[in-house]
Amino acid sequence: xxxxxxxxxxxxxxxxxxxxxxxxxxxxxxxxxxxxxxxxxxxxxxxxxxxxxxxxxxxxxxxxxxxxxxxxxxxxxxxxxxxxxxxxxxxxxxxxxxxxxxxxxxxxxxxx
Amino acid sequence: xxxxxxxxxxxxxxxxxxxxxxxxxxxxxxxxxxxxxxxxxxxxxxxxxxxxxxxxxxxxxxxxxxxxxxxxxxxxxxxxxxxxxxxxxxxxxxxxxxxxxxxxxxxxxxx
Numbered sequence: 001x002x003x004x005x006x007x008x009x010x011x012x013x014x015x016x017x018x019x020x021x022x023x024x025x026x027x028x029x030x031x032x033x034x035x036x037x038x039x040x041x042x043x044x045x046x047x048x049x050x051x052x053x054x055x056x057x058x059x060x061x062x063x064x065x066x067x068x069x070x071x072x073x074x075x076x077x078x079x080x081x082x083x084x085x086x087x088x089x090x091x092x093x094x095x096x097x098x099x100x101x102x103x104x105x106x107x108x109x110x111x112x
Numbered sequence: 113x114x115x116x117x118x119x120x121x122x123x124x125x126x127x128x129x130x131x132x133x134x135x136x137x138x139x140x141x142x143x144x145x146x147x148x149x150x151x152x153x154x155x156x157x158x159x160x161x162x163x164x165x166x167x168x169x170x171x172x173x174x175x176x177x178x179x180x181x182x183x184x185x186x187x188x189x190x191x192x193x194x195x196x197x198x199x200x201x202x203x204x205x206x207x208x209x210x211x212x213x214x215x216x217x218x219x220x221x222x223x
Contacts, residue, residue: 031209042215043156043200048208056208091155095209101146103155 002026004104006092012110016081021107023075023092029102031095032075034067036060036088043091049075082111115139118201118214126222131188133217135201138182145177147186148200150216156200160186191221 005024013019025032034046047057047067054067066078075094079086092104115138125131133147144163148156162168162175162184174187188195198216205212 033210035211043202043211043213045210045212048210050208056206056210089153101158101209101211103157106155108153 002102004092004094004102006090006104006107008107009105010108010110012112013082015084015111019079019082019109021077021079021090021092021109023077023104024073025075025092025094026096026102027073029094029096029100031055032067032069033093033095034077035091035093035103037091038085038088046077046090079109082109084111087111116201116203116212116214118199118217120215120217122218122220124220124222125191127191127193129191129221131191131195131219131221133186133188133199133201133219135184135186135214136182137184137201137203139203139205140179140182142203142205144204145175145184146202146204146211147173147175147184148202148213150198150200152198156202156213159199188219191219193221193223195219196221 007022032049035043037043045058047061048055064080068076089106091106095101117136147160149159150156160175162177168175172189176185198218200216201214202211
């Protein structure tokens, strides 16, 4: 069964550093998403991406965040200057049609 | 603000019993609803989707949707200890297919 692959599984970074979280969506999917889940809290939408541009972003997705699909297969989330409150699980997801949402296994980001 | 509300639990049931999980939502135009299971530290895993009023059954799972009452539920029959997890209710919002999640209900199935 096709999978969404995320790397790394765990990233520890110092406050103020830039991090890039990587995702390889399912190859024939057209819609890509990032979600985050702070420990003990709900899964929150960050951004959706379609046709090589952001189609929607949440209030959380401020200027510190950016997404890119640099080579037609990878889908990355960059956080420019990490804060302690960015510590969370970050999930990538892709979707091929209305019924076809697939989540990656997640990256645990710890900011120290 | 579109909201999805769930009782955080924990909901504790004995093995073999029926577990009933409930969810309410605020956006009347929502059409697509989902139940996900999430084990601690893992990603959400789709269990059921439901789009029409009424019941939808898949194995031990039954999803129920009542759009007039803005209410979605999930019944798990013959609960097993392996069903112990957090169950997330979610709905599609807007044109981009983003999911809005509830905070989840923790289910504990005791042997």
